[in-house]
Amino acid sequence: MLLDEPAAGTNTTEKQELMALIRSIRDRFGVAIVLIEHDMKLVMGVSERILVLDHGVTIAQGLPREIQSNPKVIEAYLGEKYARDHAAQIAAAGGPQ
Numbered sequence: 001m002l003l004d005e006p007a008a009g010t011n012t013t014e015k016q017e018l019m020a021l022i023r024s025i026r027d028r029f030g031v032a033i034v035l036i037e038h039d040m041k042l043v044m045g046v047s048e049r050i051l052v053l054d055h056g057v058t059i060a061q062g063l064p065r066e067i068q069s070n071p072k073v074i075e076a077y078l079g080e081k082y083a084r085d086h087a088a089q090i091a092a093a094g095g096p097q
Contacts, residue, residue: 001031007039019045040077044068052076 003022007015023046026033037043043050044064051061054076060067067073074086 001025002034002036004036005038006035007037007042015039015042018042022046 007018010018019042022033025031033046035043035046047064049062050064050067052059052067052073059072059076060070
């Protein structure tokens with residue numbers, strides 16, 4: 001099932017309900033979910049594996065915990081300065097070098 005920005009325009013309560021619905025559909029029907037979304041809490045809350053694109057190029061793929069600490073993902077979403085300033089924390093969290 002392809003979902004393109006399903007959380008757009010939703011509030012916190014609606015996002016929680018959406019996460020539960022997506023997980024329910026995935027688990028009940030055994031379908032793969034392709035999720036295009038910028039809300040990282042939602043992405044991390046429903047994903048078993050994640051593929052991250054930056055300008056159409058794959059920059060990371062793996063388990064949610066791997067993606068959260070990936071320096072390339074952090075740089076793409078939070079900026080080069082943030083990634084540089086927090087490099088030690090990223091490494092301590094298990095991010096790739």
